[in-house]
Amino acid sequence: MTARRTPFHAAVTGLGLVTAAGVGTKATWHAVTEDPVPRGVRYQEELADLPCDFFYTIDDLDTAAVLGVATQRMMDRFSQLAVIAAREAMADAGLDAGTWDAGRVAVVIGSAHGGLPFYDQQHVAMAARGARRVSPKLAPLTVINSAASSICMDIGAQGPSLGVATACSSGTVALGTAHQLLRTGACDIAIAGGAESALSRLLVASACQMKATSTRRDNPSAACRPFDAERDGFVIGEGAGLLVMERPEHASARGATVRARVSGYGASNDAFSAVAPDPDGHGIEQALRLAMADADVEAGDVGHVSAHGTSTVVNDLIEATMLRRVLGDHPLVTSTKAMTGHTLGAAGGIEAALTVLALERQLVPPTANLEVPDPRIPIEIVRGEARPGTFDCAVKTSLGFGGHNAALVLTRG
Amino acid sequence: MNAAEVVKSLLVQRFGIPSAHLNAETPLRSLRLDSLALEELRVLLEEQLDIDLEEVSLTPRNTVGQLVAAVDGVAA
Numbered sequence: 001m002t003a004r005r006t007p008f009h010a011a012v013t014g015l016g017l018v019t020a021a022g023v024g025t026k027a028t029w030h031a032v033t034e035d036p037v038p039r040g041v042r043y044q045e046e047l048a049d050l051p052c053d054f055f056y057t058i059d060d061l062d063t064a065a066v067l068g069v070a071t072q073r074m075m076d077r078f079s080q081l082a083v084i085a086a087r088e089a090m091a092d093a094g095l096d097a098g099t100w101d102a103g104r105v106a107v108v109i110g111s112a113h114g115g116l117p118f119y120d121q122q123h124v125a126m127a128a129r130g131a132r133r134v135s136p137k138l139a140p141l142t143v144i145n146s147a148a149s150s151i152c153m154d155i156g157a158q159g160p161s162l163g164v165a166t167a168c169s170s171g172t173v174a175l176g177t178a179h180q181l182l183r184t185g186a187c188d189i190a191i192a193g194g195a196e197s198a199l200s201r202l203l204v205a206s207a208c209q210m211k212a213t214s215t216r217r218d219n220p221s222a223a224c225r226p227f228d229a230e231r232d233g234f235v236i237g238e239g240a241g242l243l244v245m246e247r248p249e250h251a252s253a254r255g256a257t258v259r260a261r262v263s264g265y266g267a268s269n270d271a272f273s274a275v276a277p278d279p280d281g282h283g284i285e286q287a288l289r290l291a292m293a294d295a296d297v298e299a300g301d302v303g304h305v306s307a308h309g310t311s312t313v314v315n316d317l318i319e320a321t322m323l324r325r326v327l328g329d330h331p332l333v334t335s336t337k338a339m340t341g342h343t344l345g346a347a348g349g350i351e352a353a354l355t356v357l358a359l360e361r362q363l364v365p366p367t368a369n370l371e372v373p374d375p376r377i378p379i380e381i382v383r384g385e386a387r388p389g390t391f392d393c394a395v396k397t398s399l400g401f402g403g404h405n406a407a408l409v410l411t412r413g
Numbered sequence: 414m415n416a417a418e419v420v421k422s423l424l425v426q427r428f429g430i431p432s433a434h435l436n437a438e439t440p441l442r443s444l445r446l447d448s449l450a451l452e453e454l455r456v457l458l459e460e461q462l463d464i465d466l467e468e469v470s471l472t473p474r475n476t477v478g479q480l481v482a483a484v485d486g487v488a489a
Contacts (some may be wrong), residue, residue: 009441068429069426069427069428069429070428070430070445071429072429073427073428073429129460132456132459133456133459133460134456135453136449136452136453136456137449137455140449322461
């Protein structure tokens with residue numbers, strides 16, 4: 001039985017992005033819509049000799065200069081990126097921490113691996129130099145929720161706050177959770193999205209053993225190629241993408257510009273496998289149908305899809321087949337992961353922010369590196385250059401290890 | 414570097430405290446050094462100076478001067 005409710009349109013009033021495509025929303029959007037090839041992906045010393053020895057990192061960002069050493073020392077890098085993105089999103093929304101009701105501000109941040117790099121470093125310290133050389137900061141820096149708590153401390157948000165961990169759908173689930181918190185009236189403002197920085201030899205070594213990552217070592221910038229016939233796996237990246245979301249009456253009372261709306265959310269679990277998606281895509285289909293029902297939109301209303309599109313052989317085929325089944329072949333479908341890398345728990349936050357921009361600009365970024373579309377994929381994917389369109393409604397889909405599926409419906413502001 | 418210089422350099426570089434604030438009589442807590450920060454500092458000092466500070470009591474109520482003296486006492 002499905003409980004039908006009146007749709008709740010959360011107002012999106014601010015965006016914050018820190019990605020391998022660019023520092024800041026403007027730089028990231030410019031790169032994903034204009035640049036023909038990614039620039040942030042390259043060989044990493046940390047990954048030397050692994051089958052996948054490259055990674056998408058953020059250039060031109062001095063976190064110590066932005067945050068200060070005293071603030072930065074209580075955060076692992078994923079939290080630092082989250083705080084930098086949160087500051088941008090707050091400024092974009094025109095929010096002033098001095099004037100708001102702090103207890104009505106929620107923070108919900110998704111991450112798959114949290115402070116894994118710090119965990120890894122401290123394990124090395126203990127193994128090499130003993131227990132007395134281990135930092136006392138392991139728990140506060142590595143827990144998944146530390147991005148959320150770091151943002152709360154930085155901006156003085158005192159409402160409900162939590163980390164969300166559903167692997168690679170964490171960012172999307174965080175936004176959906178924020179939508180629900182706003183809808184119930186638990187808060188007036190929610191700062192939500194995802195953050196990840198898992199440049200860890202341990203993690204990437206394991207992902208290589210799983211045969212999940214691309215091994216195109218001779219040309220890393222061409223390695224992530226969603227929906228392409230020659231794709232051979234994902235490439236991990238770091239980044240953060242956050243939205244400021246508000247109850248609609250709160251946004252209108254303060255005269256905020258509404259950039260878009262989060263109008264529906266759906267989630268499901270495959271209950272099938274620890275890693276592999278349901279081969280028929282039933283789980284992600286259910287999440288998408290739930291999100292569309294939540295927003296009260298039909299397939300014909302959806303003009304743009306920001307796909308999960310990881311560049312693995314299996315994900316892209318299952319997802320595209322599901323999109324064709326649920327939506328038909330008319331939406332402009334893209335994956336921006338070739339420009340940002342697969343930022344795991346941050347992906348949904350980054351891609352939802354880009355979807356807000358696509359709705360605003362009526363422009364869909366191309367899927368970089370998509371040269372020869374896989375003939376088994378039954379939908380046309382935007383490639384080559386950004387495609388103008390006319391659409392009032394877009395969807396964002398995400399799948400995560402553990403079978404965690406999520407979908408959002410976004411509409412024009 | 415002697416012990417005092419190591420303490421001051423760690424406070425500046427790892428804890429972001431401006432060197433101008435490192436006066437002998439300044440309480441550590443007014444530099445936003447809480448008990449967790451002092452335990453972190455203990456690990457860094459032990460590593461860098463190859464000393465054992467296990468028996469040294471470090472609290473945010475101490476001043477910079479008391480901290481330096483305590484480390485100096487062990488390092489000497």
